Amino acid sequence: MPPIEPPDGSSKGMGAPITRRKLLLTGVAAAAGIAGTSGAIWTRKKGLWLGRFEEGSSGKAGETPRVFDFRVEQAAAALPVVVATGGSPSALARSALDALGGIGTFIKRGERVLIKPNVGWDRAPEMAANTNPELVKTLCEMCWNAGAAAVIVSDNTCNEMHRCFDSSGIGAAAKAAGAEVVFPRDALLKELDFNGEAIRSWPVYPHFFEVDRLINVPVAKQHSLARVTLGMKNWFGVIGGLRFRLHQSVDRCVADLATFIRPTLTVIDAYRILLRNGPQGGRVSDVKVAGTLIASVDPVSADVLAATLFDIKGEDLPYLRIAHSRGLGEIDRQRMSIRETAVAS
Amino acid sequence: MTQARDRHHAPWLIQARRASQGLFLLLFFLLLLETTYPARTIDSGFANEIPYPVRLFLEADPLAALSALISSHRVARGVLLAVAVAAGTVLVGRFFCGWVCPLGTLSHVIGTWRPRLKGSRRIDRNRTKGWQSWKYAVLFGFLSASVFSVMQIGLLDPLCFLIRSLSLSILPGVALVVRFALDTLTRSGPELLRGPADALYNALQVPLLGLSQPRFQSAWLVGLLFVTMLFLSRFLPRFWCRAICPLGALMGLMAKLSPFGLQKRKDLCDDCNICLLHCQGADSPQPGARWVQSECHLCLNCTAACPRGALSFRFFPGTPEERTKAVPDLGRRRVVGGLAAGAAFVPLVRSGSILSVRPAPARIRPPGSVAEAAFLERCVKCGECMRVCPTHALQPAWTEAGIEGLWSPVLVPRIGYCEWNCVLCSTVCPTNAIEALTRERKTGGENGYPFKMGTAFIDRGRCLPHSLGIPCIVCEEWCPTSPKAIWFEEAEIVSRDGGRQTIKLPRVDPKRCNGCGACEYACPVRDSAAIRVTSAGEQRDANNQFLL
Secondary structure: OOOOOOOOOOOOOOOOOOOHHHHHHHHHHHHHHHHHHHHHHHHHHHOOOOOHHHHHOOOOOOOOOOOEEOOOOOOHHHOOEEEEEOOOHHHHHHHHHHHOOOHHHOOOOOOEEEEEEOOOOOOOHHHOOOOOHHHHHHHHHHHHHOOOOEEEEEOOOOOOHHHHHHHOOHHHHHHHOOOEEEOOOHHHOEEEEOOOOOOOEEEEOHHHOOOOEEEEEOEEEEEOOOEEEOOHHHHHHHEOOOHHHHHHHHHHHHHHHHHHEEOOEEEEEEEEEEOOOOOOOOOHHHEEEEEEEEEEOOHHHHHHHHHHOOOOOHHHOHHHHHHHHOOOOOOOHHHOOEEEEEOOO | OHHHHHHHHHHHHHHHHHHHHHHHHHHHHHHHHHOOOOOEEEOOOEEEEOOOOOOHHHHOOHHHHHHHHHHHOOOOOOHHHHHHHHHHHHHHOOHHHHHHOHHHHHHHHHHHOOOOOOHHHHHHHOOOOHHHHHHHHHHHHHHHHHHOOOOOHHHOOHHHHHHHHHHHHHHHHHHHHHHHHHHHHHHHOOHHHHHHHHHHHHHHHHHHHOOOOOOOOOHHHHHHHHHHHHHHOOOOOOHHHHHHOHHHHHHHHHHOOOOEEEEEOOOOOOOOOHHHHHOOOOOOOOOOOOOOHHHOOOOOHHHHHOOOOOEEEEEOOOOHHHHOOOOOOOOHHHHHHHHHHHHHHHHHHHHOOHHHOOOOOOOOOOOOEOOHHHHHHHOOOOOHHHHHOOOOOEEEOOOOOOOOOOOOEEEOOOOOOOOOOOOHHHHHOOOOOEOOOOHHHHHOOOOOOOOOOOEEEEOOOOOHHHHHOOOOOHHHHHOOOOOOOEEEEEEEEEOOOOOEEEEEEEEEOOOOOOOOOHHHHHOOOOOOOOEEEEOOOOOOOHHHOOOO
């Protein structure tokens, strides 16, 4: 049966009848659209996008905590905890790394490195709310010199992300050193089973873990609940989700994150330290210029020594006690090998 | 000879008019897209100024300037530009409508690109209609309300209407779709496309997508009005410009003074009505009818379309009886009706609102805002401040500020908080409803008190430490003032098993609190926060003080 043509022969406009061909084509297009959309949603739910991130983890699903290990293999325990004093942030970094045998101890040619500063707040460098930008720049340059294939700077900030990277000077510093600044995207968050004591599973940004080496570069600040926020608490910045809830059990959460994430190196910026109104500060009078930098492969030792700048003993910080008991590092100063270096200024 | 020259000139002028429309539309969009955070870094490291004249179009708006003058007796920012536009209109007519106005251009394109109407039906639609005088009623209504300091011109001023619709509804809608597509591609697209999708996302984030996905309350209505208006242009070409636009009406009145006009040669005309087919303003260009100068957009289509060269624009055109009427076809009833309606609107909204008796708690105005009465006299609801706010804390008011304050900016801390070192909203406000504010004045500097927008109050029934004995310091951690407005009282509490523990209970120092809402934003009790900001104590309002 031939299709019925309208009397005037036109098939345009609102009055045009739906031909069989047109109906079929529309149907096929609609079906393809629905199939494509559901396919995309299905693959997303299945987590099929994960790729490298999944392979890179050395943890196993089950009751043992999942661990992302970025440590260098050889005899790391023999390396000292370095306390450098008396120079610019850049000079402090060079001095400390020299004492650890140079950046080449940690970064090999062709490795991808992520530098994780604290860029939490929309504050100027003088307020000591964020890691010193000059330090970040120097570390980036060192990584390039060691032959790194990629140097990435990233943090999940508290205040608006772009403002934090701009006002802190860290965005400009990273770019000046040729590093890539990655702004975490919530759309790429992946819920991971960590099997920790307080954190069972939590959404994380995969890009922090899709690297060969991870350097933790926090700034030392007063914090009303954790008392001081140093290296281990800085891992709050690689996870997403409703982070505000972690404070209800802050010590166990900090220790858990330190259990999951084993950095290549912890470099604590204490060039300026924030004594009051942490973790944001806001006045120059809240800040003390301590002119210090602490670097260690042992995250617990680094935090213990940084805490002394606030006249706090490591043993008095519950999260360090928990971390020590889990074998994450040394809490007793007497048992640490401490190397002090003074930079001629 | 005259007609031959005119016919040769006209198509060139049409191209010029189209180029002008295109360029101004492009400029408008570029400036709108630049009204966003990553701004020029000034102010000791803080990016607090946008390096482009993003207020340009609103400053060139004579209606906004006139309303500001009438309602608040103030000369608007950048008033010289508005004066220049007005002077140009008096000189040649409504050139702004036909050559510049971005909303006019959008209506124009919708109405003429593959038009719904053709032939005689289109010609009929383009004849001058009585309802074209509605816009004069709209104009006089708004202006008479302005006299009594009720300023509502922003609802229908074309530039405010367009900026608001695009900023709050259309662009966020586009961003939502593009973001979803790029997110899906980056996450689960083919391996080959993930990198490019990620790069495209990063490139589009600042100008188009927003730092985070913008969501504005009541944007559905803002967008619906806009889409409906554009859609109507398909059936009634330039419906907005002909029937609604109060700026067009104002310019129509000015155009009556213009010595520039359409010269019609009845002797050359064969009544083909092709001029009407292409007429944008429905101003009766056809010889034999009276040309309505106040309606003409100077699009010049009629002169280009006329196959006989019977139409041309020139200064001091002849045959005045054909050129114009003595007064624009306002309809005396419409003028009086508009004035009366505008005046009647004043007691209607003022007596029907308790907001003049007590301050509205959720009416938290942006930092730098002037007192509420002056704010309502100045704010044109353009939405620039809401577009530029990096946390989307500034939202179009729905019920928070009364009927007069519809779509004026209010801070909604559950959506976003006022970023301590940011003063961008005060730099883009075209009418000084938000007065220019330095970072120093906003934060109080090293030793002063910050600009106070409101005060945070703790809901002890919901607060985790106060009510449940669970440690939580998030509000204090987020409080940006120094010394912090939130401090702790240490208290010993008894737990269910009889044990005792010490816990930090947050307390608010109302003198230090600036009402930024960071505490409410960050409070882990997600639905309704355990600490909430209201306008109480806002420094701009003497009647909203509660401290001695």
